[in-house]
Structure formats: structure tokens, C-alpha cells
Amino acid sequence: QSVLTQPPSASGTPGQRVIISCSGSFSNIGSETVNWYQQLPGTAPRLLIYSNNQRPSGVPDRFSGSKSGTSASLAISGLQSEDEAAYYCASWDDSLIAVVFGGGTQLTVL
Amino acid sequence: EVQLVESGGGLVQPGGSLRLSCAASGFTFSDHYMDWVRQAPGKGLEWIGRSRNKANSYNTDYAASVKGRFIVSRDNSENSFYLQMNSLEAEDTAVYYCARSAHDSSYYYFMDVWGKGTTVTVSS
Numbered sequence: 001q002s003v004l005t006q007p008p009s010a011s012g013t014p015g016q017r018v019i020i021s022c023s024g025s026f027s028n029i030g031s032e033t034v035n036w037y038q039q040l041p042g043t044a045p046r047l048l049i050y051s052n053n054q055r056p057s058g059v060p061d062r063f064s065g066s067k068s069g070t071s072a073s074l075a076i077s078g079l080q081s082e083d084e085a086a087y088y089c090a091s092w093d094d095s096l097i098a099v100v101f102g103g104g105t106q107l108t109v110l
Numbered sequence: 111e112v113q114l115v116e117s118g119g120g121l122v123q124p125g126g127s128l129r130l131s132c133a134a135s136g137f138t139f140s141d142h143y144m145d146w147v148r149q150a151p152g153k154g155l156e157w158i159g160r161s162r163n164k165a166n167s168y169n170t171d172y173a174a175s176v177k178g179r180f181i182v183s184r185d186n187s188e189n190s191f192y193l194q195m196n197s198l199e200a201e202d203t204a205v206y207y208c209a210r211s212a213h214d215s216s217y218y219y220f221m222d223v224w225g226k227g228t229t230v231t232v233s234s
Contacts, residue, residue: 002154032218033214033216033218037221043226044207044225044226045155045221046224047220047222050220051214051216051220054214088154090155090157090220090221092218096174098157098171098172098173098174099145099157099160100157101154101155101156101157103154104154
């Protein structure tokens with residue numbers, strides 16, 4: 001049972017837009033920023049979005065993040081086969097004094 | 111090139127201890143928070159602990175699930191980060207990742223560089 005709640009799975013066809021949600025509480029998303037990580041099969045996670053909506057260099061602008069209240073979203077537009085991966089949201093929790101992750105969303109490109 | 115390389119994983123019996131290492135290169139090590147994150151087989155990511163940077167006195171934080179059993183430490187002269195794991199249980203079986211944390215202009219932190227991980231198996 002993760003502190004942040006994500007749907008376990010999502011899917012879309014090539015070219016589609018997919019949105020992955022991440023729900024938390026005031027002590028984490030509500031008062032801190034949200035980061036998103038992508039984990040391709042058999043590899044280490046990599047930073048995809050930081051500070052709610054910022055993309056590190058090298059991340060395509062097809063990926064975007066947003067936050068509202070105690071929830072955040074990751075949007076992937078122009079879905080491609082190489083986007084098939086697990087996606088995790090994360091935030092700092094002021095009450096737990098810890099980094100908290102969502103359970104992860106496995107994205108399938110049909 | 112910024113790089114993190116973990117080592118020290120292996121097979122250990124329940125109740126045993128293991129020390130993981132993370133060798134950092136390509137950046138000013140003492141300026142950065144460093145984190146350990148693990149992933150049990152077929153499961154999601156779990157943050158374990160953190161060593162803050164020089165500006166924050168290298169203070170440490172831990173997940174409740176490992177507090178009292180695991181200890182994070184760093185050797186800034188060697189650009190190395192460590193995870194001492196004691197009283198290991200089968201549930202600690204996982205790939206352990208070392209990650210560097212950076213911050214934005216408001217000092218919100220994010221893990222921007224990850225190692226490839228080292229595997230720990232706790233079994234008799």
C-alpha cells in the first residue's frame with residue numbers, strides 16, 4: 001500500500017494521448033513538488049519530470065506533468081512503442097519525513 | 111560523465127548483514143543529497159534512506175520500514191555512499207539503487223541520476 005496512489009495499468013495505441021494520475025495528501029503532493037520516473041524493462045529508473053512540470057534535458061516534449069491540490073498527472077502525447085514502461089510518481093512527505101513513491105503504472109502500447 | 115556504480119550485493123542468510131557501496135564520479139559529491147531506493151522482484155520502487163549534503167550537515171533520513179536496521183553513510187573523500195544492512199529478512203530481497211538528488215530553485219529535491227543497481231538476495 002503506497003502512500004501515493006496510481007492506477008496499476010494504462011494503455012493506448014500509437015499516436016494517442018495517455019494520462020497517468022497520482023493521488024496523495026496534503027503532507028506530500030499538497031505541500032511538495034511531484035517528480036515522475038520512467039523505468040523501461042530491465043533497466044534502472046530515470047527521471048522524466050521534476051518539480052511538477054519540468055523536463056530534464058533529453059526528455060521529449062511529448063511528456064508533460066501537472067499538479068493540482070493533492071493530485072498530479074503525467075501526460076504522454078503521440079504515444080510511441082518505446083514508451084512502454086513503468087511510470088512512478090514520487091514526492092517528499094512532510095509528516096513521514098521520507099520520500100514516498102506511487103505503486104507504479106505499467107503502460108502498454110497496443 | 112556523471113556516474114553512479116553500486117557494488118556489494120549478493121546472497122546473505124536471514125539475520126545476516128551486508129554493506130552496499132556506491133561509487134560516484136563526475137560531480138561534486140559533497141554538494142548533493144544521496145539516496146538508496148530498492149525494488150523487490152516484480153514490485154515497485156521503495157525509498158530506503160538519504161544522506162543530505164554538506165550544507166545540511168550530511169543529516170540522514172530513513173523509511174520507517176528500515177529505520178533501526180539500515181544505516182546510510184558517506185565518505186566524501188572517496189566520493190562513496192554506503193548502505194549498511196543489518197538483521198536482514200527475506201523481504202529485503204531486492205535490487206538496490208543508488209541515486210543522486212538535485213534541487214530546483216526552491217530547494218525541492220528530485221533524484222536525477224541513478225546507478226544500475228546491485229542485487230541482494232536474503233535466503234537460507
